[in-house]
Amino acid sequence: MSTSVSVPDADQPCAYCGSRIFEHDPICVRDCDDGCGSPAYFCNYACLSAHVDENDLTAGDACEWSPGE
Template identity: 85%
Template sequence: MSTTVSTPDADETCAHCGSRIFDHDPICVRDCDDGCGSPTYFCNYACLSAHVEDNDLTAGDACEWSPEE
């Protein structure tokens, strides 16, 4: 499996708030559990965090860790 790295368009918008990503501190996210699909762009970590919360993307994931396991 390989992933192509490319720079998004200058007018690319945030998947959460719709702001232009390059007006802020952009983040690119890929779902690599599903064939590393198309990248999703966020203008900053706050929008990424809000997107994760709004879409309940942590449900069922391993959010706890114990050194005994």
């Protein structure tokens, strides 16, 4: 398996708010449970967090912990 790295265009917009990502602290995210398709770029963690919350992307993805076990 190999990994490739690519740099987005200088004008790449944030997937959430549309701001240019390089004017902020950009984050690249891939959905590797869905074939590792095209990356989504977010201008900062706040936009990534809002995207995750609005799309309910954490539902069912957390480990369960039982303190009695």
